[in-house]
Amino acid sequence: MIKVALKGLAGRKLRASLSAFAIILGVAMVSGTFVLTDTMNGAFDSIITQSYKNADVVVSGKTAFDTDSNGNTVQPPSFPESVLAKIKALPDVNAAAGSLTDDKTKLVGRDGKVVAKGGAPNLAFSVDPGGDQRFNPLEVTAGTWPEGPNQVAIDSGTASKQHYAVGDTIGIQSRGPVQTFHVAGIVKLPGVSIGGATMSVFDIPTAQKLFHRAGKLDVIRVQAKSGVSTPQLLAEIKPLLPATVQATDVAAQVKKDKKSVSFTSFIKYFLLAFAGIALFVGSFVIANTLSITIAQRVREFATLRTLGATRRQILKAVVIEAFVVGALGSVVGLFLGLGLAKGLNALFKVIGFDLPTAGTIFATRTIIVSLLVGIVITLVASLRPALRATRVPPIAAVREGATLPPGRFARLMPILALITLALGILLLGYGVLGHGLSTANRLVSLGFGVVLLFFGVSSNAARLVRPLASILGWPATRIGGAAGVLARDNTMRNTKRTASTASALMIGLALVTFVAILGQGIRTSFESAVDQLLKGNYALTATDTFTPLAVSAENQLAKAPNLTTISGVRAGSARIYGSTDNLTGADKNLAKVIHLDWKEGSTAVPAQLGMDGAFVDHKFAKKHHLTLGSPIKVTTPSNHTFTVHVKGVFKLPNGGSPFGSVTISNALFDKNYPSPENEMVFVNVRGGITDANTRILDQQVKGFADAKIQTSAQFKKNFERPINKILILLYVLLLLSVIVSLFGIVNTLVLTVFERTREIGMLRAVGMTRRQTRSMIRHESIVTALIGGVLGMAVGVFLALLVTHALSSEGIVFAVPWTSLVIFVVATILVGVLASIFPARRAARLNVLEALQYE
Amino acid sequence: MSETVAVPAQMAATAAAGEASSAGPVVSATDLTRRYGEGDTAVDALRGVSLDVPKGQLTAVMGPSGSGKSTLMHILAGLDKPTSGEVAIDGTAISKLNDSDLTKLRRRHIGFIFQFFNLLPMLTAEENILLPLSIAGAKPDRPWVDELLDRIGLADRRTHRPAELSGGQQQRVAIGRALVSKPTIVFADEPTGNLDSTTSGEILEVMRSSVDSYGQTTVMVTHDARAAAIADRILFLDDGLIVKELGRSDAHEVISVLEDIAAR
Ligand SMILES: Nc1ncnc2c1ncn2[C@@H]1O[C@H](COP(=O)(O)OP(=O)(O)O)[C@@H](O)[C@H]1O
C-alpha cells in the first residue's frame, strides 16, 4: 500500500511538486532565518573571542548599566593610565597592554560623508605600534600599524569600497570637525566581515587626543604567567584598582559581551514570525491543493476499496503522500534557505542594517527544525482531505462522475464557520478593548483571534464568491469577451474551491493592508506632533537624522552670522526609577524653537532648570506620581548619581516628542556626561527659511561630515524615513506569503485545467483560439486573486480599525493610505496574471483530439 | 430446445455443488428491493429479487437497460445496501456487517471486473494484478501468478503500464486482478461493454476458461447476447424483477427471450 502511494505520487509529479511549493518558501524562511542569525551570531562570537585573544583578565571602567535605553552597549568610563604600570609590575603578570576604544570616531568617505551608514558602528581603537601585538585581534594586510599624530589604519572593507590605499589621506570625524589623516595601514579581523561597520586605528597618544581622553585608558588586557590561575591573578589585580575600575575574568567578559548582541535573537524571532505566516498560508494552499487532487481521485480510492483496502489504508496512503511531499518540500526549502539567508541579509543592508558576517553556519538545529516544521505542517494540512478520502465508498468505483462525499460534519459546517468567525472577532475585540488584561493575555487573545478570523473568513468565503465574482469579474467580461464570461462563470462553478484558493491570498493582503494603515497612522500622528511642536526654522542633525551628534557641531553652528536662536537637545541614557531610560537636556532658549503645552509650569521652565531642575511629560508624571518639586534620582552610565526636582510637566503630544522621560538643563547634562551629544539642534535665523540662510548654515557646519542642516519641512520628512523603511521591510517579508498564495492559485488552476481537459478540448473544437483559451484562464486567475485581495483588504481594514482604536491613547490614528490600497489592487491583479501564465499555457497547448478523448 | 441445453448446465452445477459438499450456494439473496430517492421521484430499481449463485458456475444477468442489473450486482457484492432483503456471501449475512468486516469479506471472497477497467495508471500490469494481495498484505503465490499471467495472455506485458495496453489487454489485467486472490466469487459488470466485438470474444473466452479450469464462480452482468451465451445460467431481469431463467443457451435463444421481454 505504501508502494502504491509512492508510485501514485511518482505518477503525478507535477501535481505533487505543486503542493510541495506551498511549503518550500515557508521552510526556506525558517531555515534562512536560522542560517542568517546563526551566521551573525557566529561573526559576533568570533569578533568577541578574538578581541580578548591571549588575555586572561580585562580591566575596564565600571558602568551603572551595560546597555542604554536603545539597547546599545554603554561605553565604560576611562581610567588613568597609571593603572597599567601597577599591573605590569605584578610578579604573576606575563604581559599587559592598555588601549582605548571609541564609537564616536568616524571615517569620512571620498564624498565627504561618514562611511558607516544606518547606525552601523564606527569602531575606533588604539594600538601600540612598537609593542608586541599578542592582544591585538587585528591583522595588517597592507602597510604598517599607525604611528604618530596623523596616522590611521583603516579596515579593509572601507579601503576597498571607498578606494583607499596606504599613503592616501582620509578624513576622521571625532569630537570636533573633520581632521585629515594619512592611511598608514589596512587592517582586518581575520575570518570575519564586519558588515557596514568601519574601523579606524590610531596609536595611543593620538587616540587619547582624538577621543578627548588625555592620560587615560579604556581597557587593559592582562595575560598571566603560565601556572598562575585566573582567580589568583584577579585577586592580585583588584587591590590596585580605583573604585570606578573593575577587573573581570575574560571568560566571564566574553559571556557578557555575547549577551549584549542578543538583538540577533530578536531578529530571529521577528523573521520567524514571517516564516510562520508564510507557513500558515502554505498550509491553506496545501489543504486546498490536496482537497482538489483527492476529489479528482475518487474513482481510484473507490477502486482500492473494492479491492479490499480499508479506510485506514486509504488514510495511510494519503498521509504518506503528504509526508513525502512535505519532506521533499522541506528539504528543498532547507537548502533554499541558504540562499534566502543571503537575500535577507541583502534586504537588511538595503534598509541600512548591515551586520557582520563570517562563514555560513548551517546548524543541525536548522536542519531538524526546518524539516520538522515543514513535514508537520504538511501532515496537519493533509489531515482533513485525507479523512475525506476515507469516506469515499467502494461503489464510487462504478459510478460515473462520482464526487467526494461530504465530510461527516458537513451539515454543521456553515454553523461552525459562523461560530469560528464570531469567536475570532470576539477574541480580537476582547484583546483590543478588554480592560486590565496582562500584555501576555492580550497578545494570546489577539493572536488566536487573528488566526480564527482568518479561518472564519476563509470558511465563510464560499458564500461571498458568487456576488464578489459577478462584481469583480465584470471587467473581465468586458475585456475578455466570451473568454472573460466563461472565466467569471468558472470561478463560480466550485465556490468552495475558489474561496479556499482566494483565502490564501486574503491572509497576505490582510496583513499588508493592516501594516500600511498602521504605518499611515503612525506617520500621521508623528506629522501632527511635529507640526504642533516645531517652531524653529532649521534643525541640525546627524546625516541620518537619528544618531546623536557631538556638541562641537552645535558650537560651530552657533557662530553663524545670521543666527538668532540656537537650542540643542542633548540625549543620553540614565537609570531612573530602577530602569534604563532616555534622559535629555534642554537649552534655556528651548521655548523659542519648540512649543510645549505646559500642564504645570510655563514656557519659562526650560530657562529656569538650573543645576537641579527637570521637566517631565504628563505620562511619566502620572506614572510616578510627580508634581512640582518632586525629586527624581538620576544615575548616569558612568555611575554618577544626582537628584533633580520637577519644575514643569508638559503634555506629551500623541506623536511623541524629542524629549526623554526626564529633561534636565544642558549645563547639568554636560557636567555629568563625559562626551555630551545632541540628538538635534534647532535654530532660528534672521529672515526665516531662505536659500541664502540655508547656504550660510550649511557652510558653517561644512567641517562636520556627520552633520546635516535641514529645514523644518525636511526634518519632518526625514524623520518619517525609518517608518517607511520598516514598512518596506514588512512588505518584502509579507511578500513571501503572497508568493505562497500565488502558488496556491497556480495549483488550483493547473488542477482545474487537468479536470476540464475534455471541456477545453470541446471549446477548442468549436472554435476557441489558443489566445482565447489563455485569456480565459488568465481572467479566471485574476478574478480569483481579486476575490482574495478584496477580502484581504477588508479584513486588513477591520484589524487596523481595532488596533488603531486600541492604540489611540498612544496617538495612533486610523488613516487610510489610499495610494497604497490602489497599489495593492494592482499588485493583486498582477498576482493573478503571474499565477495564470503556466496553467494558461498548458491549457492552450492541449491537443484538441487527445483532450476530447481524455478520461 | 432450452431444456436440452439446460441439462449439462444443471449437471455442472451439481458437480460443483458436490465438490463444495454441504457448503450450499456461494451467494444467496432473498427478497431484495432497492429504492432510489424518496417520494414522487422514487425509483424502484429492484422489487423483490431472490436468487442463489451456485459454486463453480458462470451466471449471467441480462435485461434491458435500466432493468436493475447493476443495482442487483452492487447489492450482491456488498457495494450497495438493499432497501430490504438480505444477501449472504459464503453463508455470512452481510447487511449487518460494518465497514471493516465488509472490507475483510471483500478481500477474502470477492473479485471485481469493471466496465471501465479501473486500473491504477501508475502501476504496471503485474503490479495492478498483485494489488489485492499487497493491499491484504499477502505474499503472492509465484507459480499461480505466472500461470495466471499465461492464462490471460499477458506474460510478455507484465511490465507495461495501462496507458501502454489496448482496451482488451487492460481488461485482461483487470481479470487477472480479480482472480489473483482466488476469491469465492467474481463479479463483472458489463466486462465487454467498452470493447469491440473481437476483443470481447477474447475476454469472454478468458472468463469462461477461468470457470472451467479453476471452477471460479462468476456473476456477469451484460446486455450482450453473445456474452450471455458462454454462461452456465442466465437470469433475465425486467423492471426490477427476475422474469426468466435459462440454462446454457446460444445467442439466438437469448435474443428471442430479450425480444419477448421487450414486447411485454
Ligand atoms: N444512484 C442512483 N440513483 C438513482 N437512481 C438510480 C441510481 N442507480 C440506478 N438508478 C435507477 O435504477 C434503475 C436501475 O438501474 P441500473 O441498476 O443501473 O440498471 P441497469 O444496470 O440494468 O441498466 C434505473 O431506472 C436507474 O435510473
Ligand SMILES: [Mg+2]
Ligand atoms: Mg448497468
